[in-house]
Amino acid sequence: MKSSVATPPYTLNHPRWYRKRVSTYWWLLRWEYLRFVLREISSVFVAWFVVLTIVQIYAVSRGPDAYAEFQDFLKNPFVLALNVISFFFVVFHSITWFNLSARAMAIRIGGKRVPGFLISGPNFAAWLVISALIAWLLLRE
Amino acid sequence: MADTIKLEISRYSPETDAAPHFQSFEVPFRRDWVVLDALNYIKDKQDGSLTYRWSCRMGICGSCGMLVNGEPKLTCATFLADYAPASIRVEPLRNFPIVRDLVIAMNDFMRKFQKMKPWLIRKEEKPVSEGEYLQTPEQLDAYKQFSMCINCMLCYAACPVYGLDPLFAGPAAIALAQRYNLDSRDQGAKDRFPVLSQHDAIWGCTFVGECTRVCPKHVDPAGAIQQYKLTAALDWVKSVVMPWGGK
Ligand code: SF4
Ligand code: FES
Numbered sequence: 001m002k003s004s005v006a007t008p009p010y011t012l013n014h015p016r017w018y019r020k021r022v023s024t025y026w027w028l029l030r031w032e033y034l035r036f037v038l039r040e041i042s043s044v045f046v047a048w049f050v051v052l053t054i055v056q057i058y059a060v061s062r063g064p065d066a067y068a069e070f071q072d073f074l075k076n077p078f079v080l081a082l083n084v085i086s087f088f089f090v091v092f093h094s095i096t097w098f099n100l101s102a103r104a105m106a107i108r109i110g111g112k113r114v115p116g117f118l119i120s121g122p123n124f125a126a127w128l129v130i131s132a133l134i135a136w137l138l139l140r141e
Numbered sequence: 142m143a144d145t146i147k148l149e150i151s152r153y154s155p156e157t158d159a160a161p162h163f164q165s166f167e168v169p170f171r172r173d174w175v176v177l178d179a180l181n182y183i184k185d186k187q188d189g190s191l192t193y194r195w196s197c198r199m200g201i202c203g204s205c206g207m208l209v210n211g212e213p214k215l216t217c218a219t220f221l222a223d224y225a226p227a228s229i230r231v232e233p234l235r236n237f238p239i240v241r242d243l244v245i246a247m248n249d250f251m252r253k254f255q256k257m258k259p260w261l262i263r264k265e266e267k268p269v270s271e272g273e274y275l276q277t278p279e280q281l282d283a284y285k286q287f288s289m290c291i292n293c294m295l296c297y298a299a300c301p302v303y304g305l306d307p308l309f310a311g312p313a314a315i316a317l318a319q320r321y322n323l324d325s326r327d328q329g330a331k332d333r334f335p336v337l338s339q340h341d342a343i344w345g346c347t348f349v350g351e352c353t354r355v356c357p358k359h360v361d362p363a364g365a366i367q368q369y370k371l372t373a374a375l376d377w378v379k380s381v382v383m384p385w386g387g388k
Contacts, residue, residue, distance in 0.1 A: 016155035017238035
């Protein structure tokens, strides 16, 4: 016979529990929360850069006239401002990403965990070197 | 220095109150007192109805977590002297339903723990007569940090993602799953994968990092989550590159 003991009355979510609503302005409570929300928003700007790059490549493929037109578009003050803002967001996004890499990779050598800066450090260094290289390629002459 | 200190304590009686409100208490100020000592003093001498959880007084049972001036803290490890002479605000942990005064309902938290299958899973149990599953100190080190969790729920109170999305598995539960995944005696990583690799588990985390900051045991739940993201991503890459390579 199956157990005849009835399950005790148990209310999973008691009606008298008080639930606080999350305030609409919760993200202003702490700098860490604001940073989190900004980082979420940064994805929009990252996406914008991706679209811009695709359009740029397309313009290059269509010849010098199309490219000049694209450059005019870039000179528009509104686009310029948007790109400056996007640039900062993308940098912010990248810094987070490299800092995260140190936390995501738990590498052990000889039983000891490799300290974070040895993992994120080379990432940052590579970022700088590659950026410098690209800047040099673009800016020479 | 003043010989008393003021505590503003959040009170909520489910029988009579529609919402929590603050009540002030004046307690003796002593250098060696933590917030929990002050609460015990109030309960003994001033208002026996004040309700809160505690047990060990030494940062190991994980039951005395509350918000102290808005910050998730173990009240048995939070000294009055760090706040005096200003008054101190004590509230129940954020992001959980309040049962009474400073007591929150932890049902959701417990359910999330259970979902992670937090026990050693073996493909085949070996008979007791063959002895224990042995482990080297290095193998222990691989997961030890994640095993230090005392289930205090401070990380859930600090996590805005959990506050916004109650379905999110949350920091401690994911760290717990990793504690077993990384245990050399465990063979259950595949069983936990479908639970972990979900939008409401690891992918819900956006690396706010507050859980790690408030954790009194240095568990680094944020690290656990990022590490599992890497594992899950590599797993996905493997399944694309070598679809035949049986999981
Ligand atoms: S991970 Fe840390 S903060 Fe979270 S429940 Fe465990 S001990 Fe508490
Ligand atoms: S009373 Fe046990 S952790 Fe504070």
